[in-house]
Each structure stands twice: as C-alpha cells, then as structure tokens.
Amino acid sequence: MLVRAAEAVATRGARFPGRYIQGPGSIANLGAEAASYGSKAAILLDNGIFDLLVEPVTEACNGKIEALGIRHGGECSESQIAALVEAARKSGADVIIGAGGGKALDTAKAAARDLDLPVIIFPTIAASDAPCSALAVIYNDDGTVAYDTFLPRNPDLVLVDTALITQAPARFLAAGIGDALATFYEADSCRRSGARNCMTMPGISIAHEIARLCRDTIFAHGAQALAECDANTAGPALERVVEANILLSGIGFESGGVAAAHAIHHGLCELEDVHHHLHGEKVAIGVLAGLKLHGLEDEFERVRAFCAKVRLPVRLADIGIADASDEKLAIVARRSCRPGEIIHNEPMPVTEDMVVAALKTLI
Ligand SMILES: [Zn+2]
Numbered sequence: 001m002l003v004r005a006a007e008a009v010a011t012r013g014a015r016f017p018g019r020y021i022q023g024p025g026s027i028a029n030l031g032a033e034a035a036s037y038g039s040k041a042a043i044l045l046d047n048g049i050f051d052l053l054v055e056p057v058t059e060a061c062n063g064k065i066e067a068l069g070i071r072h073g074g075e076c077s078e079s080q081i082a083a084l085v086e087a088a089r090k091s092g093a094d095v096i097i098g099a100g101g102g103k104a105l106d107t108a109k110a111a112a113r114d115l116d117l118p119v120i121i122f123p124t125i126a127a128s129d130a131p132c133s134a135l136a137v138i139y140n141d142d143g144t145v146a147y148d149t150f151l152p153r154n155p156d157l158v159l160v161d162t163a164l165i166t167q168a169p170a171r172f173l174a175a176g177i178g179d180a181l182a183t184f185y186e187a188d189s190c191r192r193s194g195a196r197n198c199m200t201m202p203g204i205s206i207a208h209e210i211a212r213l214c215r216d217t218i219f220a221h222g223a224q225a226l227a228e229c230d231a232n233t234a235g236p237a238l239e240r241v242v243e244a245n246i247l248l249s250g251i252g253f254e255s256g257g258v259a260a261a262h263a264i265h266h267g268l269c270e271l272e273d274v275h276h277h278l279h280g281e282k283v284a285i286g287v288l289a290g291l292k293l294h295g296l297e298d299e300f301e302r303v304r305a306f307c308a309k310v311r312l313p314v315r316l317a318d319i320g321i322a323d324a325s326d327e328k329l330a331i332v333a334r335r336s337c338r339p340g341e342i343i344h345n346e347p348m349p350v351t352e353d354m355v356v357a358a359l360k361t362l363i
Contacts (some may be wrong), residue, residue: 010194012204014255015122017132018156018248027056027274030097030122031064033157037118038095040066042088044108046100047074049124050293053099053165057122064075066257068093075139076106077146084111093117100124109151124164126242127172128179128279132158135198150198162234162242171278173238174311176245177218177225178280181303181312182287183249184215186345187256190288195345196197197257203211209253214248217241222310260293260336261286263343263354267336271328274318282319284312285362292293292358293350316362324363329356 021029034041041061045053050071061067068091073080084107088096096115098108099122112119123131130137134151134207165173187208190197197203219242224237268274274282284307291300307314316324331354336343343350 001318006284007338010202012202013197013199014204014207014251014254015134015154015199016251016282017154017158017247020132020160022160022162022239022243022247025161026062026159026163027122027161029060030057030120030159031061031067033159034061034067034095034097034120036064037156038065040091040093040095041068041097041120042084042091042093043067043069043097043099043113044072044084044104045069046104046124047072049100053124057097057099065095067097072100072104072107074103075141075143076103076110076136077139077141079108079141080107081114081138084108085114088115088117095120097122099256102128102130102137103139105131106138109134109155110136110138110149113151120157120159121155122159123160123162123246125168125172126160126165126176126245128176129246129249129253131155131160131246133198133254135254142313148239160242160245160246161331162239163331165242166232166234166238167231170226170230171311173229173241173245174226175278175280175312176249177241178278178282178284178287178312179220179306180214180218180245180249180280181307182258182261182283182290183252184211185287185290186259186261187211187252189346190257193345193347195257195259198254203255203257207252210248211252211256214244216312217244217248219306226310257345259289259345260343260350263267263336263341264289264332264359265333266341267332267355268319268321270331271321273322273328275320277313277319281313284314285316285319288314288362289355289358290346292361293346293354294348314362316359324359326356330361332359333358
C-alpha cells in the first residue's frame, strides 16, 4: 500500500512547443513571427523541395527579418548539423528556421541546440508527429540510423501552412494518421502501467486527454481529410487532421509516453522488406499488433476498418513483408522485446512469443 501511495503522488509532467500556428497561406506569417525571435534568420531549406520553397520563404521574410537561405544536404547527420552551425555562425544569424520534411527539420533543431538559438519549424508534410518534439534522429552519412538525440527544449514555434501540406502526396498525410493512431493507445498503456514519458516521468492528465482528442479527431475526420488532400484543398477536415498529426500526436507521445506500437515498428525495421515504407505506415501495423497483444478484438476490428478507410496497411504484406516466415517474425519480436525496450511500458508482461502470435494474425 505504501508503494501505491508513492505512485499516486509521483512527480508528473508534459512538454510542448512554445507556439503553434496553422492555416492555409500561413507562410505569410513566417517573417513577422521570426522577427519576434531575432533579427537575422538562417533558413535550412529541404533539398528535395528547395526550388519550390526558396522564393515563397524569402518573400515571407522580406522587410520583416534578414534571411539567409541554405540548402540542406539531405541527411540529418553530424556533418550536416555542423555545416549549418558554421553557416549560421558566419552569417551572424540569431534564429534558425527549418523548412521541409523530417530530416531537414531535425538538422535545424540539432543545430539550434548547438548554437543555443531559438528554432522555428516549418513542416511541408504532415507525415509524422516529429515537428513539435524535442527529439532529433541522427543518421550516418550513408543513410543508416546512428542514434536519437534528446534536445533540451521543444521548438520555439511550429508554423504549418496547410495549403502547402495539400501540395504533397496524400500518402504522407495518411502516414501521419498512422503515427497519430498509435498515440492514444501507447499513452493509455503508459497511464495504466505508470510508465515514464520522454521527460522520464509519468505524464500529467492533459497529456492523456490530448492523446484521446488526437485519436477521436483522426477517426472522425481522417478519410475526409485525405479526400481534401487529393483535391489539393485545405478544407475543415484536413485542418483538423493536420493539427492531430503534428500537434496533438506530438504532445501526446512526448508527454503521454510510447509503448508496443513503436516497439513493434522498431522490430519491423530490422527487416529489409519494409524499408520503402513510411514510419507511420509501419506504426499502424504496430498498433494493430498491439491491440492483439491486449486481446482487444472489438477495438482491433474498429481500428483495422479505420486503417483500410484511410489507406493505411492492415497486413504485413502491405508494408512489403510478402513472405512472413517464422524466422522473420522472430527477428521482429526479438528487437521489439529486447531488455529496456518501450514495449515493457505496457501494463502487462509482453514476450517474444506474444508478439509473434500477434503478427501472425496480420499475415
Ligand atoms: Zn512515431
């Protein structure tokens, strides 16, 4: 009973981006917003969409803040981070802006940490919940993952132009829905087990309420948001889902905690087969397998039907695992369940055999 009493009063917390702004055409706010953090911006522009971004971003800064555009090399690697740090230092920049997809954004976050400068994140896709987080995934220059780095604070501002989001293929938005789908189930597992969040403490209640709102939002508006994205229209459903994918899921996972869905994602990534699939697509399979671990058949059926409706995978073959041999499933299960892995944040013990059995229902 003493232990229970201690748990009941455990120190809890949540973390958030400093500010969040979203809307069609909100790129027009970029310069004025950046000017509230500094007088000269070093802007890292995603290599893949540099030509699309450079003019509107420069235009948005015109007359508001001095701006230096820098083309990202493609990887979020130590050498790319160092290059941005040097370019920013040389130019005398006092605020960093990252514009584009995950790797460019993470490079900007890590460089801002090294420079001790404020960072503004301007995502051009809503494919994951990374933009709002105080986390960067560092890759080697050859493209393999090196390590995750935890940053001392979240981005100062995340500014999302939903009109730009609709210019990207809807598959990215669907993948973001897959990542957002995991948030409630993982946070709920952590709430029940008392597991720690990204601040190494249990989440406060708002983290769990945000995670619930995230799930309810994508369930209610996911399919319509994809239709709007197909039509290159930032309609009301797309607005709600972009907010869920980027902000609600971001706060929900960092502050609510992560568990089986992402652990199984990490396991799946051990297989070469899945490498052409997006993070959120693999996470969706992790969510379905996680519901099987819990024996929640009705919820499994509900989520599987939802995944099918929002173009997310429902079978291992859908993420490239056409031949789901016992050997492959054992590799996935071993990585998912290794000691200290986040799957052990679940409220019940999870074994490799349980993971294999869950994955076999998705063949
Ligand atoms: Zn994720």
